[in-house]
Amino acid sequence: MGRVAIVAYKPMPGKEAALRTLIKKYVPCLKEAGLATDKESFILETKDGTIVEVFEWKSEQAMKKAHTNEQVQKMWREYAEVCTYTPLNRLPESASLFAEFTPLN
Template structure:
């Protein structure tokens, strides 16, 4: 059975565009490893700039397998270079009955620094 998760990434100073780029790549890269379902992720941004992503793992076993995958661990290292992981409860929006977030901005015409 699938497992829906909410992941939150607070950008490091000056690394917002790189984080946005990685967030857009995250699920497709996990999908290439066979770890997530075909359900489209929802990627949004909190008022403080934190990227909020909702996606579905194939199973609990897939989550465990991700921790053993060199490709996934390398991707998580990329995320750690540009952001820090934060719990959803730390976001101001999480205290509201109906939490609202802005959609992740659309892809810019130029790639972020370091991704030319």
């Protein structure tokens, strides 16, 4: 059974464009490796410029396999160079009953 992931990336100063480019390649990389479903991901932006991504892993096992997949590991290292991960409850939008975001895809 699939597992939905929601992740928030806070771009480092001056790395906004690099983060956006990387995000566009991430889920296609997971799909190519057989780790993500064919469902379209959502890429959203908060008012402070944090980017939120919602996508579906194929399974819990696929999530575990990502930790040994060379291509995924390479992308995770690239993410570390351009952003920090932010817990969802730290997004100002999470305080609203209906959180609103700007769609980027």
